Structure formats: structure tokens, C-alpha cells
Amino acid sequence: MAQLWHSLTGPWRALPARQRQILTWGFSIFLLLIYPLVDKTFKWGLVNDVTDVLVLVVLALGLNIVVGYAGLLDLGYAAFFAIGAYTTGVLTWPAHHLEWNFWIVIWASVIVAAFFGIVIGTPTLRLRGDYLAIVTLAFGEIVPVVMRNLGSVSIGIGPWRLLSDFNLTNGVQGLNPVGRPSIWGFNFSFDPTPWYYLILLIAALVIFANVRLQNSRLGRAWMALREDETAADCMGVDPVRTKLQAFAIGASFSGFSGAFYAAKLQAIFPELFKFNLSIMVLCMVILGGMGNIKGVVIGGMLLQLFDRVILTQTTVFARHVGETLHIAPLATIDLSLWRWFFFGLAMVVIMLVKPEGLFPSAARRAELHAAEEETLQPAERG
Amino acid sequence: MALLEARGISKKFGGLAAVSALDLDIEKGMIASLIGPNGAGKTTFFNMVSGFYTPTSGQMLLDGKEIGGLRPNRATALGLGRTFQNIRLFSNMTALENVLVGMNCRLKSAWYGALLRLRSVVQEEAKAHERAQELLAYVGLGGKGETLAKNLSYGLQRRLEIARALATNPKLMLLDEPTAGMNPLETTDAMALIKRVRDDLDITILLIEHDMKVVMSISEFITVLDHGAKIAEGTPEQVRANPKVIEAYLGKGVTKIRRAKQKVVAKTESEKDGTA
Numbered sequence: 001m002a003q004l005w006h007s008l009t010g011p012w013r014a015l016p017a018r019q020r021q022i023l024t025w026g027f028s029i030f031l032l033l034i035y036p037l038v039d040k041t042f043k044w045g046l047v048n049d050v051t052d053v054l055v056l057v058v059l060a061l062g063l064n065i066v067v068g069y070a071g072l073l074d075l076g077y078a079a080f081f082a083i084g085a086y087t088t089g090v091l092t093w094p095a096h097h098l099e100w101n102f103w104i105v106i107w108a109s110v111i112v113a114a115f116f117g118i119v120i121g122t123p124t125l126r127l128r129g130d131y132l133a134i135v136t137l138a139f140g141e142i143v144p145v146v147m148r149n150l151g152s153v154s155i156g157i158g159p160w161r162l163l164s165d166f167n168l169t170n171g172v173q174g175l176n177p178v179g180r181p182s183i184w185g186f187n188f189s190f191d192p193t194p195w196y197y198l199i200l201l202i203a204a205l206v207i208f209a210n211v212r213l214q215n216s217r218l219g220r221a222w223m224a225l226r227e228d229e230t231a232a233d234c235m236g237v238d239p240v241r242t243k244l245q246a247f248a249i250g251a252s253f254s255g256f257s258g259a260f261y262a263a264k265l266q267a268i269f270p271e272l273f274k275f276n277l278s279i280m281v282l283c284m285v286i287l288g289g290m291g292n293i294k295g296v297v298i299g300g301m302l303l304q305l306f307d308r309v310i311l312t313q314t315t316v317f318a319r320h321v322g323e324t325l326h327i328a329p330l331a332t333i334d335l336s337l338w339r340w341f342f343f344g345l346a347m348v349v350i351m352l353v354k355p356e357g358l359f360p361s362a363a364r365r366a367e368l369h370a371a372e373e374e375t376l377q378p379a380e381r382g
Numbered sequence: 383m384a385l386l387e388a389r390g391i392s393k394k395f396g397g398l399a400a401v402s403a404l405d406l407d408i409e410k411g412m413i414a415s416l417i418g419p420n421g422a423g424k425t426t427f428f429n430m431v432s433g434f435y436t437p438t439s440g441q442m443l444l445d446g447k448e449i450g451g452l453r454p455n456r457a458t459a460l461g462l463g464r465t466f467q468n469i470r471l472f473s474n475m476t477a478l479e480n481v482l483v484g485m486n487c488r489l490k491s492a493w494y495g496a497l498l499r500l501r502s503v504v505q506e507e508a509k510a511h512e513r514a515q516e517l518l519a520y521v522g523l524g525g526k527g528e529t530l531a532k533n534l535s536y537g538l539q540r541r542l543e544i545a546r547a548l549a550t551n552p553k554l555m556l557l558d559e560p561t562a563g564m565n566p567l568e569t570t571d572a573m574a575l576i577k578r579v580r581d582d583l584d585i586t587i588l589l590i591e592h593d594m595k596v597v598m599s600i601s602e603f604i605t606v607l608d609h610g611a612k613i614a615e616g617t618p619e620q621v622r623a624n625p626k627v628i629e630a631y632l633g634k635g636v637t638k639i640r641r642a643k644q645k646v647v648a649k650t651e652s653e654k655d656g657t658a
Binding site: 209212213216217218219220221223224227228230231232233234235236237238239245249 | 432433434453454455458459464466470471472473474475479482483484486487488489491492493496497499503507510546547549550
């Protein structure tokens with residue numbers, strides 16, 4: 001079997017690495033571009049779901065900079081997504097009489113998200129490891145609460161009232177509707193296909209940025225900090241500044257997807273940005289392989305495929321089996337209620353079997369297996 | 383003016399004075415050593431120079447600029463390179479990447495430059511790679527650029543640490559026990575490398591070392607610390623002959639024993655002379 005595989009893939013492996021790379025990329029891009037057509041032909045009706053998946057993939061790519069490259073465990077990443085989405089919401093909600101053009105608003109969201117990345121990062125990035133995780137976790141909880149309470153803003157100094165009961169975010173109901181993009185007279189509406197191409201463009205942009213940054217002075221500084229912060233500091237890498245850049249750039253990517261998501265969904269409310277979302281995105285990064293762009297993209301897609309397709313299909317199948325075999329509990333089962341159980345299980349298995357993720361970066365693999373080698377050595381000597 | 387000037391530097395940890403009112407001058411172009419028994423305050427002093435500790439009092443000047451209390455990366459930017467007692471390479475990065483990280487504070491490209499791949503950034507990166515390869519070749523790691531740092535042998539890892547410190551373009555290089563754990567052959571090579579760095583690159587070197595053979599043969603100036611204070615300084619010959627140094631290392635009785643021995647030797651010799 002292995003031999004058959006070997007001989008079948010022979011011509012492929014005979015190609016120079018560069019050509020193989022171009023072919024793989026070209027083919028993937030081609031598939032992604034014609035996907036809506038394929039979907040239409042086979043009547044899958046999944047374009048909308050795939051678009052949502054890509055929103056999460058863009059988020060995962062942003063978090064990859066923070067967690068994968070710089071090694072900062074951020075458990076509140078959804079907060080920046082929320083900030084991006086709310087920026088778009090506030091600037092386009094008709095009741096505010098601003099209704100800015102979406103193409104300007106999306107950049108505003110990026111800038112605001114990056115700004116908050118710096119605001120949050122400045123006091124917290126002096127912390128290391130676990131402490132940072134706890135602080136970001138708290139931040140992730142605070143932001144939705146703030147959004148809920150900004151439905152009534154009053155600012156006053158003594159008797160002077162600057163703002164009285166100003167409705168910025170419309171509280172629990174959230175902002176609805178949110179301005180949609182339009183281009184050359186074409187309006188984005190309920191047809192998911194244009195949205196699909198837009199998020200594809202954003203994803204391409206974010207991947208491009210990931211690649212460029214990875215092989216740069218900044219990318220090396222991030223890696224060095226992840227490896228040994230003290231040594232990096234002594235070699236002239238400013239830890240606080242470098243980490244802040246990771247936070248800000250990571251946050252700006254979630255600003256992109258936040259703006260897109262708000263416009264596509266047409267409604268945003270605090271409930272959308274709960275802790276679950278941060279964890280889901282983190283799972284995508286870890287499952288695929290921290291620090292590896294391909295890993296994060298494929299890992300994220302697999303996780304979402306599992307969530308949206310495999311779980312529902314298995315539910316249908318299990319019910320069918322239950323009905324034919326007259327097993328009552330099986331006939332009424334709903335596996336999608338178990339999604340977090342399966343996620344948790346998948347994480348435990350991944351951590352035990354392949355802690356570097358499904359498609360790891362070379363450096364990460366080396367890091368995570370170094371501990372094993374060290375523990376093995378004394379036994380070998382003995 | 384000396385390259386590194388410590389003026390009344392003290393460091394207290396609670397009630398313990400690890401270094402007290404130390405004055406030290408390291409002249410430009412020198413290979414200087416800092417020695418002393420365990421707990422004498424050598425590493426504390428190193429950590430104050432490189433920015434890990436803020437001195438409790440006193441001044442630390444590098445080339446006339448105050449570096450006491452600066453963050454390590456600021457001190458590095460002002461021309462201070464260092465290696466570590468326990469090797470601290472970025473072990474899962476390649477040798478070349480390690481050296482490139484060392485150049486970090488001498489490069490200017492910012493995130494937007496990297497994103498847009500501006501011409502200036504591309505040129506800078508190309509130059510940096512070229513220089514990194516040169517440095518690797520210089521310390522004897524030519525052709526090993528793509529090897530992960532942790533896969534290098536112990537001696538080569540020490541060399542890579544020196545290359546990485548050289549990449550920061552230092553005026554003064556601090557070497558914390560550069561030959562610790564090396565076999566005699568590796569030690570000789572390391573000493574030759576240190577000498578070469580000073581002679582070719584005009585970098586002043588200050589090292590902590592326990593191996594007296596290394597210290598005596600390589601240093602031009604030695605400072606001896608004991609209990610956080612300077613007890614002697616001078617050329618290897620001066621330091622070796624200083625009774626205070628012998629006392630600090632071997633205990634008080636030793637000097638007496640030595641004198642007694644010398645007397646005995648003198649006596650027997652005179653007796654020999656007498657009989658002859």
C-alpha cells in the first residue's frame with residue numbers, strides 16, 4: 001500500500017519544490033474561486049456557512065500572530081472582534097445619522113481594534129505566561145459587558161452634563177441594521193456569493209500579511225521572545241514594544257473580520273462575542289498547528305466542517321439507526337448539543353498525541369518534543 | 383576615559399550587600415577578567431552592567447553614557463553584548479536566525495516595511511543575511527547556518543552565542559564563564575577566538591572565569607572580588623603575587639604555611655650552600 005502510494009506520487013515528488021508549491025497554491029486558489037459555482041450546481045446551499053467559516057479562519061490567522069508567532073496566550077481574542085464589529089455598527093447604524101461608507105468603516109474598525117490592542121496590551125504585556133492568559137480572559141469578559149452598558153452613556157462633571165443618556169450601542173438589543181457595502185452600484189444583500197468573495201479577499205490579505213511578517217525582522221523578534229524572553233532582551237529586542245506590535249497587528253486582523261461580520265449579519269449584540277468564541281478560535285489555532293499558516297487555515301476549516309456538517313450529518317445518521325433498531329435514546333439524539341464535549345475531547349487527544357497540531361511549523365514541533373527528548377535521555381543512560 | 387566605568391556601584395538584596403561601593407575601570411581594547419570565590423558578587427556585577435539589576439547606588443558608565451538601571455535591550459543598543467553562563471540560545475531557531483536576532487537593534491525596518499516589502503527593507507535584509515553569514519564563518523560555524531541551534535555541539539553552541547553577541551555590534555562584550563564545561567582542546571580554541579575578537583574587531587572584553595589557567599593566560603587586567611568588594615587588581619603577575627588574593631581563595635592559614643614553606647626551602651638551600 002505504502003509502495004503503491006509511493007509510486008503514484010513519484011512524478012509529483014520529482015517536480016522541483018518551487019513548482020510543487022506554485023501548483024498547490026494555484027490549485028487551492030482555483031478551487032476556492034469556483035466554489036460558489038460548484039455549490040450552485042450541486043445545490044449544497046453551503047456558501048453562507050463557508051463564508052462564516054472563513055470569518056473564523058481570518059480570526060484564527062490574527063490570533064496566530066499573537067499565540068503562534070509571539071507565544072502570548074490570549075484567551076480574550078473575541079474582544080477585539082467585538083470592538084471591530086461594534087465600530088462598524090456604531091458608524092453605520094442609521095439612528096446615529098453617520099452611515100459612513102462601508103469601505104471606509106472597515107479600515108476604521110481595523111484602526112480602532114489595533115488601538116485597543118495597544119491600550120489593553122500596554123499594562124498587561126509586562127506579565128508573562130499564565131498571568132497574561134488570566135488578564136486577557138478578564139478583558140474578553142469585560143468588553144461584551146461594556147458594549148451592553150454603553151446603551152446609555154452619561155458624562156457629566158458636577159452640574160455640567162456633557163452627555164445625558166446617550167445611546168451608543170443600543171444595549172442588549174444591539175445595533176440593527178448595520179450598513180452594507182456596495183461597489184460600482186452593486187449592493188451586497190442576502191445572496192451569500194458576493195460576501196464569500198469579499199471574505200476570500202480579506203483572508204488572502206491576512207495570509208499575505210502573515211507570510212510577510214513571519215520572515216521579517218519583527219517575525220524573528222517574536223520568535224526569539226517566544227523562545228527565551230530574557231536572552232532576547234539582552235540581544236536588543238525590546239520585549240514590551242515587540243509584544244505590543246503582535247497584539248496590535250493581531251487585533252487589527254480581527255477588526256477586519258469584525259467589520260465584515262457585522263455588515264453581513266446586519267445585527268450585532270453583546271451575546272455574539274462570548275468567551276466561547278475566543279476558545280473556539282484558539283482551538284482552531286492549536287488544532288491546526290501554532291505558528292503555521294497552512295495549519296491554521298486547514299485546522300480551522302476542519303474544526304468548522306466538523307461542527308457544521310459532520311455533527312449534523314451524524315445526528316441524522318444516528319437517528320436513522322435508532323429508528324430502524326428501535327433504540328429510543330438514539331432516535332432522538334442531537335449530537336450538536338454535544339459539540340463542546342467533542343471539542344474538548346479533540347483537544348485532549350491532540351495534546352496527548354500531536355501537541356504541535358496537525359500541520360505544525362518546524363520550530364514548534366521541535367519545541368514541544370524537546371521535553372520528551374530530555375526526559376528520555378536519563379532512561380537511555382540508565 | 384575608560385570604556386566601562388563603575389563609580390561606587392552597590393547592590394543590596396534586602397540586608398545583604400552583594401556588591402558594595404565598587405569602583406572599576408575597564409580600558410578600551412583590553413581583555414579584562416573578573417575573578418573571585420563563589421558568592422563574591424561577580425555575576426551580580428555582570429547583571430548590573432547588562433541591565434538585569436538596577437544598582438542600589440552608584441554610577442555605571444559605558445563610553446561616558448549612564449547605563450545603570452537601563453533595560454537590557456537599551457544597554458545592548460548602547461554597545462553592550464553578552465553571553466550567558468548557561469547557554470541561552472534560541473534553541474529552535476537556526477544558527478543564522480539566532481545571529482539575525484542579534485542584529486535586531488541595528489536594523490531599522492518596521493512592520494509596514496515588511497508588509498510592503500519596500501526596497502530599503504529588502505536591501506537591509508540582504509545585507510543582514512550576508513553579515514550574519516560572515517559572522518558565522520568568523521566564529522567557525524561556516525556552512526552551519528541552517529542547523530537548529532540545539533542540534534549544534536556544546537562547543538559550537540558557545541561559539542554561536544559569541545557570534546550572536548557580536549551581531550549586536552558591541553563595544554564591550556561580557557563573557558560569563560566562556561569556557562565552562564569545555565574540554566582542554568575546546569578551551570584553547572575558545573581562548574584563541576576571544577583573543578581574535580579583540581584583535582580583529584577592536585571589541586573590549588570583560589569575562590568571568592573560574593579556570594585560573596584561562597584567566598592567567600588570556601587576561602591583561604584582572605580584578606578580584608571578595609564579599610562584594612574589590613580586594614586586588616592589576617596584571618596577572620601582580621594579582622598572583624598578592625597575598626590577599628591567595629587568602630581569599632585558599633583561606634588565611636595558607637599564607638602562613640606558604641611563608642613557613644618558603645623559610646624551610648630557604649633554609650635547606652642555605653644548608654645545601656653550606657655543605658657545598
